[in-house]
Amino acid sequence: MHLVLFIIFGAFCVAGAINLLLQRHPINSALSLIVVMTSLAVLYLLLGAEFLAAAQVIVYSGAIMVLFTFVIMLLNAGKEQRTHGSRAAYWLGFPGAAALFALLTFIFLSHQSSLGYAVLGPDMVGTGELSQVLFRNLLLPFEVTSVLILIAILGAVALARHTNENQPGKER
């Protein structure tokens, strides 16, 4: 049962990712990205990480992708012009991507034992256990990440302020 669902949603995920690249209209690409995010959430759920699955849906498919579609709607971006692409992309890009994929597969397979694993199955890791790890063992990285995000927010605000002052004819 879990394996079947895993295969179905894994296929959804890959199909969404390919569709994201192939679609010409930006809003269709954004929608396929939502499909990718949501099927990733289902995969997390199948691996027993229920809190992560919910957070993935709320944060990525709910908040971040809404901003993406928002920007696309505001800019009213039309269809892309299809170009042939540079020749370097053909000669270097595809072999490079294949080599990277092969390298990652090799590393994952050879270091399987030290990487740890999750099992497909009905047992879930509770939110309490997750927060034990997050707020006791990994407290410093967690807090440092939040400071990093705060800096990013402040930077965004500073940039927005700056452009506002430069605009003529705007009272503020």
Place this chain on the structure above:
Amino acid sequence: MSFWWFLLLSVIKIAVVLFILLTAVAYTVLLERKVVGRIQNRWGPSRVGPFGLLQPLADGIKLFLKEDLIPTAVYKPLFIISPIIALACALISISVVPFGKEITYKGVDLFNIANVNIGLLVILGVTSVGVYGIALSGWSSNNKYSLLGALRSSAQLISYELALGLSLVGVVLRTGSLNLNKIVNLQATHGMLSWNFFGGFQFVAFFIYLMAAYAETNRAPFDLPEAESELTAGYHTEYSSMKFAMFFMAEYANMITVSCVATLLFFGGWSSPFGSLFPSFGPVLDALLPVLWFVLKVFLFLFLYIWVRGTLPRFRYDQLMSFGWKFLLPLAIANIVVTSFWLGLRAPLQ
């Protein structure tokens, strides 16, 4: 054999809940028209059936039989799919709500479609995906009023979702669980006194939740996305027939879900306000009375919704944004800080 029982009972539960929810949606519309009519000193619908009680049926038939117009300039796939997204998300979120006491028959909980550990997060997640229904409908309509309505609505939803989520954290801290059943069970011990609103001192959180929830469901006084005087009808300007009806059903279903969550988190869900003051009335009544209490509380919230709509004028857009970001959000954070300090002080030292 138990798997088939599980499947059968689950399908029956889903069918019953969907039927009741959709009927409730239809009659909430009628209730709103009646109550707003009385507030404005007129009768409201009174011709179809006794007291106008069959009006929802007539409306439904009318909407089914109306011609379904699709303007030529719309982006068709998204135009068709967005009301479906809106309605589906509104209906899915009711699935984790416990309507009554946990009573199992053949291993299946009778008054709850799905008892999920992260029930509260499921509701938040599904409603956050529901934004796409509105955003995409406005964009795909290719109409400036629709687009403006959709932009207003999504901006409003994103802003108030933060305050809404943070207002629930206090309750979650008190319970130590995201499971809606556990949240209700903790409040069911001493009747009204153990509800999070009274005994848990979460009334600040409740008022934040209430206001954010009104904004989340695009209801007055936060109904700028469909402000008739400036946007004709907002994001569903170009919709007709059943697609239009789906948006309306989604709005009212969301109202009901939000009222259910308010009941579950702050007013003890199915628990009786008198606790165990009265003796048991036998097994059947003991199972059904909690459902009655739940429905009664949800009804009171729906009535409050309509009352507020009939009373308050609409916000201006900048007022709406500054109210959400500068007032509700800091207040919600303060509530979390105070609640966690209080719980930390009272917790036994380890």
